[in-house]
Amino acid sequence: MCFITPLQIQAQSSLQSFRLQQVKLLPGVFNDAQQTDMTYMLALDPDRLLAPYLTEAGLTPKKKNYGNWENTGLDGHIGGHYLSALSNMYASTGNAEMGRRLDYMLRELKRAQDKTGSGYLGGTPGGTAMWKDIAAGKIVADTFALNKKWVPLYNIHKLFAGLRDAYMVAGKTQAKDILIRLTDYIDGVSRKLTDEQIQRMLISEHGGLNEVFADVAVITGQDKYLILARRFSHKEILNPLIQHQDRLDRLHANMQIPKAVGFQRISEVGGDADYGKAAEFFWETVVNNRSVVIGGNSVNEHFNPMHDFSKMITDIAGPETCNSYNMLKLTRHLFEKGANVKYMDFYERVLYNHILSSQHPAHGGFVYYTSMRPRHYRVYSQPQVTMWCCVGSGMENHGKYGELIYSHQQKDLFVNLFIPSRLNWAAQGLVLSQQTKFPDEETTQLIVEAVKPGTFSINVRYPNWVKAGKLEIKINGAKAAVDAQPGSYVKLNRIWKKGDKIDVRLPMEITTENLPDSSHYTAFLHGPIVLAAKTDTTDLDNLIADGDQFGGYRARGKMYPLDAAPVLASNEPDITRYLKPVAGKVQTFIAPELISPATFKNLELIPFYKLHDARYMIYWKKTASN
The missing domain is CATH 2.60.40 (Immunoglobulin-like)
Structure with a gap:
């Protein structure tokens, strides 16, 4: 059954983005970040990323798969991200090696899919048997597991998204064939299940499967994939959002954000107004009530209670980069729908202060948690050792800076x-x-x-x-x-x-912004740019991450006491007037008469995205001066 999507009908009134191939970055900080990302990507071995898929298909891999998250149950997830990253980078730069690697990955994945014979393709160990159990109605799900496997739906979503991007972004037709065969396999399994059984599966983290299935509906023009997208939409999250009810406190943040991206995509493709309402309300409550000054959200991967952001200061595990990666996806969809500048203001805030800051400008390592704790620091990945989710989304982030500069x-x-x-x-x-x-x-x-x-x-x-x-x-x-x-x-x-x-x-002024719970912690901005101060470079344990599966991405160095951190000592309601530009230094400010104690008086505030390999201050406690 073919259909004309409301997205096509509304095309005359909504904004359209340009393809990455149409926008080239010129010299500047974003072009530098793109090149640094490409170097990181080139350090990875496609055969090692492909190994989980070939093994699961019963083929002998050419090389051993990577370690860390890639051989402990989430095998293959980076391979899916790598497809997307290659697609973005090839489209953005035209680099021949990016295109060659993408073609090679697709050929090998097709070989694995052909070997299974069913259309199934995946890197999850025992995934083929798991899907047979699911088709038979054997479903045991919790937040981070399905049938005793580590988030296999989340894992396969990375492959789905990579194949989608290889076709829709990079124009690789072979990816389309693999994608449709894999979608047909999942659709075949789902037809054997009741809606209740599918909802039980969706208790387990599943990324944005609903979004990809909606995209396949557009690619093929077949309504059955839109039905699949609706069935794979988690009603426990969807229904309250439709009613403008915020029940997100303490939920795992990056489990929810991709669902909302899918809700919006289903609304665009199928004209489901309630899905659109849910996506818009989700964006509003996350941005206005749950995001900190850099635009990111979550502590230890979970949403803060709206009225208590104390853990954002006391904990070291601040906003997760994957969260912002997905919030930018949602923001782009909503912006294109109505061209409301509030979406672009947020997009810009996140792009500079979280995404750009999350990649090391020299060696290209990616950041998992950006700590908001005063005088803490960040940890960076390394290509052959660390295979976190934020490495996968990180490789994607810096290859698609051109996606929304123009519409x-x-x-x-x-x-x-x-x-x-x-x-x-x-x-x-x-x-x-x-x-x-x-x-x-x-x-x-x-x-x-x-x-x-x-x-x-x-x-x-x-x-x-x-x-x-x-x-x-x-x-x-x-x-x-x-x-x-x-x-x-x-x-x-x-x-x-x-x-x-x-x-x-575009005149920029110094402003301040408190934590969302209106506590006594405040941050400085210059225009849209968050300012931070480098305090010291001591006790930077695991600054370059080791292979520790569940601890390597946390900044394990000593937590300095909060009462020993510098504070803003002033009785003035407008403390921005104390910040003065430093002569001869771009975007650099100093406020010696504001910062206490005396040992910290000459701290310079610079754009956070320029600050690396050090402990820092973004949020400052404001106290009355003596």
Whole structure:
């Protein structure tokens, strides 16, 4: 049965993203991060990542699989992430080796799938037998296990997503065939189960299977996959969200976020309004009530109680990078639906302060937990040793920075992010480059390098962090009227010509933001950029992570007493006036008369994404001065 999706019907009114192939990063911090990520990816051996799939199919692997999470039950999950990461990087850069590795992975996966003969493909040890048991109604599930195996649904979702991305992002048709055969296998199993049995399975962490099944419905035009997506939507989470009820306290955060991404995707593809309501409410409550200043959420992987964020300060295991990876997915979908700038403000906040900061700029290691505890630190992965979930999503993160810099609505262009880049929009004959050193400088310049004759709009985002009346635009040196307000777009409609230049000034100010529970802990921002202070480099145990399966990603060094951390000592309600720029240093501030005790008075506050290999302060306790 074929259908026309509401997504297609609404295409004329909603924003459309450009393909990664159409946006190239220009020199800057994001391009540097992309190249660092590619180096990390090249250090991995595809044959070792493929070993779990070949073994489970009854084939002899060419090399031994990796250790850590890759040989202790979650075998194969990094291989799925690697497909997505290769797809992103190949699409973004055109790097031939990325394409070659992707082709090789797909050939080997097809060989394994052909060997099973059923359409099944997976790396979970004993996965074939497990699915036969499930088809027979033998289902024993808890949060992190299904039929005594470590989250096999979550694991296979990484493969599903990797195959989807290999086809939809990188254009590899072989991936489409493998994906549909695997989906048909799961659909065949599900047809033998009642809805209650499937819901029992979904107690176990299962990633965003509902999202991928909705995507397969779009790829094939077949309604049966949309039905599968609805059946694999966890009603225990869905139904309260539809009623705008927040029951997320203490739930495992990254188990829930991918479900919400799937709810939104089902709403787009199938027109299910309630699913859309659930996704929007989920976003609102997580962003407004459960996220800290860097845009991330969770302590020890679980959502804080809304009115008690004390563990965010006392614990070392702050926001998990995978959570933000998935929140950006949800944010992108919601932004494209309605072009509301609040979504892009959040996207930008997370992109700079959590995602960009989660990769080491030199050796490329990825961060699992970003500690908010005063004077603690982060731990970085290494390619041959650590195989955490945040390594998998980390490889994906830094290869797709171009996904939302620009959008379009019919022939009108939207400039969403201020990142040095070049857009090639062949359908409109438009080549547009963005030259900027933002956020080190408060300006960006858009240059029309080629364009077809005709009138259209270039819409420039007016962020909420720029005060009303402060954003300035010049076109070819002449000041343009800005009648828009923060939280909207400045519409520049005219006949654009080759060589036209748009100069945008985005004044940034120092602001503060408390923890969501309004406690006495506060953080500083400069525009959208979180500021942090390096305090020391002592006791950095396992700064480069070891292979400890469930402890290597935690910063195990000494926890310094909270009462020994520097504080903000002031009776003034506006403490931002104490921060002064440091002469000769970009985005660097100092406040010696504000920070106490005296041993910490000369701490410099810099963008958090630039701070590595050290203990730091993001949140400061505010106390009255004597």
